[in-house]
Amino acid sequence: MxxxxxxxxxxxxxxxxxxxxxxxxxxxxxxxxxxxxxxxxxxxxxxxxxxxxxxxxxxxxxxxxxxxxxxxxxxxxxxxxxxxxxxxxxxxxxxxxxxxxxxxxxxxxxxxxxxxxxxxxxxxxxxxxxxxxxxxxxxxxxxxxxxxxxxxxxxxxxxxxxxxxxxxxxxxxxxxxxxxxxxxxxxxxxxxSYEPDPSYSLKPLPIITHFITVLKDPQFFTYAISGAFVFAGLFAYVSSSPIVFIEVFKVSEKNFGWIFAGLSVGFIGSSQVNSQLVKHYKSEQIVNVTMFCMVIISAIFLIGSFNGWFGMAGTIAMIFGVLCCVGICSPNTSALSLAPFTKNAGSASALMGAFQMAIGSLASVGITLIKSQTTLPMAAVMAASSLIAFCVLFIGKRFIKHKVDANSDVVVMH
Known part of the structure; x- marks a missing residue:
């Protein structure tokens, strides 16, 4: 195939x-x-x-x-x-x-x-x-x-x-x-795209064993978890954007729709920039740089929100920067997460999606826990999720001994 x-x-x-x-x-x-x-x-x-x-x-x-x-x-x-x-x-x-x-x-x-x-x-x-x-x-x-x-x-x-x-x-x-x-x-x-595998048991214990097998792969765990925390930045934006723009900046619902669509264009456009980047750089290199940039941008957004530095234009610029990082990073963390698997690709895909939804939902809940009618809840959750993503990546990479590169079929020995 x-x-x-x-x-x-x-x-x-x-x-x-x-x-x-x-x-x-x-x-x-x-x-x-x-x-x-x-x-x-x-x-x-x-x-x-x-x-x-x-x-x-x-x-x-x-x-x-x-x-x-x-x-x-x-x-x-x-x-x-x-x-x-x-x-x-x-x-x-x-x-x-x-x-x-x-x-x-x-x-x-x-x-x-x-x-x-x-x-x-x-x-x-x-x-x-x-x-x-x-x-x-x-x-x-x-x-x-x-x-x-x-x-x-x-x-x-x-x-x-x-x-x-x-x-x-x-x-x-x-x-x-x-x-x-x-x-x-x-x-x-x-x-x-995949021949049925009659030997694959649907009994609870073998299913759990398959999931554990996937989770034990350091490359999957590192990039799936860090990628999920990166993606949580998008959840934070979607969850809090009505509050930020309609209630804080008093934007009409119609104009909010245009702002939402414009920021989405930034997210989509950056993912297409990634299509060009992968022609010249390895996914691992792109993830390293993008996560670091996301930490810096979200930290500036958090400090600025706490001190009241940003008006609506500045807030849009900060959100745009974070969403660009998400758009570039996410395809590469997804590819690196699934790269080691052929036989268990379905289980790996399911776990990766579950991590994204669970951590993204936590980010949405985090927005509601910070009682402030400002941009602070959005900025705080974005900064926290990006920092955790970077730490998971930095620590997890140390345990990857047999890396399967997302840009080739070669297994790299460390």
């Missing part, structure tokens, strides 16, 4: 990336698109927006748990059968969200919608490792971020227009249609 893909046309190459990118973007779209509808949902279900937010929490719980569920299934049954199951579950539960008549029903449906939707992201990550040569992985992950970046640019805006002109349920109807189209693309155009 890899040999075949090395000789494929550019059209086929990018078509596969679009499908994989759509799979990766399904869960973020499911989050971002319905956020503007919170007030309408609360009114319809006779509750408060704080209570409606429980449906977002249940989604995060579902997607975190689902990451670990699908890893073993992808390694046991191949990539496409678990993906079919997940997408079908997502479609059915999206219809359930559409017909939700109570808050409790919406919370439950959102949990199972997340369980279905996370099959798409886990399978997409594993299939990058399956379908493309190792030396292309960082570039492919950067291209996936290009597709993934459409979510924070398009989904909230689309959700606000839908909520303004239609009932909030239409949001879930559109998500259902999106999932059906993605399922058809997977069925007819996405190749099976």
């Amino acid at each position: 890899i040999h075949e893909l090395k000789t494929m046309t550019k059209k086929r190459y990018f078509f596969l990336i679009i499908i994989l990118g759509s799979l990766t973007a399904l869960a973020p779209f499911s989050i971002d698109m319905y956020l503007p509808g919170f007030k309408a949902i609360a009114k319809y279900l006779h509750t408060s927006t704080d209570e409606v937010a429980l449906s977002l929490s249940s989604f995060f719980i579902g997607i975190s748990a689902g990451q670990l569920l699908y890893g073993p299934l992808l390694d046991r049954f191949g990539r496409k059968k678990p993906l079919y199951f997940g997408l079908c579950l997502y479609i059915l539960t999206s219809i359930g969200c559409f017909f939700s008549s109570s808050l409790e029903m919406l919370i439950v449906m959102r949990f199972f919608q997340a369980l279905g939707g996370c099959a798409a992201s886990v399978a997409a990550m594993a299939m990058v490792r399956d379908l493309f040569p190792v030396e292309d992985n960082a570039k492919v992950f950067a291209l996936l971020i290009l597709v993934l970046g459409a979510s924070p640019m398009l989904a909230p805006t689309a959700g606000s227009y839908i909520t303004a002109n239609f009932e909030w349920q239409v949001i879930f109807l559109i998500l259902t249609i999106m999932a059906v189209l993605i399922l058809l693309a997977v069925i007819f155009f996405l190749p099976e």
Whole structure:
């Protein structure tokens, strides 16, 4: 399969990336698109927006748990059968969200919608490792971020227009249609990239053993954990940006949408700069420099926020700098995390996704714990996550004895 893909046309190459990118973007779209509808949902279900937010929490719980569920299934049954199951579950539960008549029903449906939707992201990550040569992985992950970046640019805006002109349920109807189209693309155009392994046991003890095997690899642990803390900077931004711009800087909701989209362009653009960087530098070198830069930028942002140095323009500049670091670093940490694995790529992909969601969720919670109507909570969480990422990288690299480089198939002995 890899040999075949090395000789494929550019059209086929990018078509596969679009499908994989759509799979990766399904869960973020499911989050971002319905956020503007919170007030309408609360009114319809006779509750408060704080209570409606429980449906977002249940989604995060579902997607975190689902990451670990699908890893073993992808390694046991191949990539496409678990993906079919997940997408079908997502479609059915999206219809359930559409017909939700109570808050409790919406919370439950959102949990199972997340369980279905996370099959798409886990399978997409594993299939990058399956379908493309190792030396292309960082570039492919950067291209996936290009597709993934459409979510924070398009989904909230689309959700606000839908909520303004239609009932909030239409949001879930559109998500259902999106999932059906993605399922058809997977069925007819996405190749099976991994032969089912009948010897792979789905009993709890062997599954745990597989996860432990992955976790014991120092390269995976180092880059998956440090990469997850880097990605937490993005979670911190998404969680606190409405407070920072709408409540602190008194920006209108419409202008907030433009600011949010503009900063997303920076995140996406930097991931594409990475596509050029990997042609000249190793992923390990890019990660080292980018994490150091992220620590410096976020530290300046924290000190400036504490002392009231930054207005709105300065705040945007600081956030832009952090997001650029995330956009460049994340594809490389993902590629380095998965590089050592062929047999357990599904489990490795699932663990990496679980780390990202769990640590990202902690970053979001951290925002709420710092009681300050300023930019300080965002800056503090960004600074803390980037510093932890750098420390994990610095310490973890000392334990990597057999490094598999993400830019080649060569194992480097240390």
